[in-house]
Amino acid sequence: MIYKYLILKFFKQLKDWYFKRNTFSFKNHWKCIVLVPFILFLLFFNECKKDAISLTPLNLDVVFFGHKGGGSNSYNNNYIENTLPSVQDGLKSMNGVEVDVQMSLDGTLWMFHHADIGEMSCLSNYHHSLILLKDTEIEKIQVCSGTKQSRIYKLKELVDYWNSKNEGFAISMHIKQDFPTDTLNHPLIGGELAYLMKVADKLALLFPSIQNLDHIFVEVFNRTFCTKIHATIPKIKVLLLKAVSFPQQVDGAVNGGYDGISSSFDSVLISASEVKSARDKGFKVLLWTPDTKAEIIQAYSLKPNHIQTDNMYGAIICEPYYNSVGN
16 A cells, blocks of 8 residues: 555654754755655544444444354454454444354353354364363363454353443344254253253343343244243244245244244345235344345345344445435
8 A cells, every 4th residue: 555655654764864863954854854744644544444444333224233243254354253352343333243152061152153163263173062062161262263363252241241231232143053963962962952942041041131132033943942932031032044935934933933034135035025024924034144235235125124244334335225215
């Protein structure tokens, strides 16, 4: 960048003057003098650019969630995904955050996406499933992405941060279920249903500390889990997350007593009319994960309640579209 070159040039001139100040003259050092106001302008402009990155969440007709906090590391590598720093980064421009949730053998809920910790572990050949580890083991794990390194965070740390904010923010929790069959059927787990019932119990213990649960969501595919959440934490919205066509998801939500649907923005048979029909039935519709400008506008044009994205400029991209339709 040209301004970086000019800044370096300025400091070189300044160094030359310092070591040769006894012979300083306008003739010899006019470049240094002329560059001073210009460099100050560039520094000010650069600071303004930095400030512009700290966006304020916009009040559009769609709630935007930062995927995995501040974006998946495959797209946005500012911070390690599913960590509190990533959440804080995402909330600079998003209305809320989505996080992945798994439970340890000790019954602690942790924020982590992969079924195999080795996908992000800083140690090579460290292949373990978080749900088969104790808290003391998880606390020692360091996860890496490129040059970034962090630890695995507890869901309680996110809840505590939520409670520290006066107005709170929206949270969507993807309850991870895509573990190998032999992992879920391990004697220490007892099968998927037993695992999910314990997760529901732990959520019930964790979330009464939050006063406003209207903006808290759970994404899952299990009717019994949905029923239990409704019985223990009735204000939390349970969204059906199932890999079928959008109309089939709506039918599943009706039959399973869900509060809404969590669907890919390009799901089979999805359309604005299908989304409207689902919303007219009283369902919340969350679409994931459009990242490019074209994808985000496509998802926004379907008029869901929520959009989950790795692109922290998602709402900014949609603002002109929002204004153009007379809102």
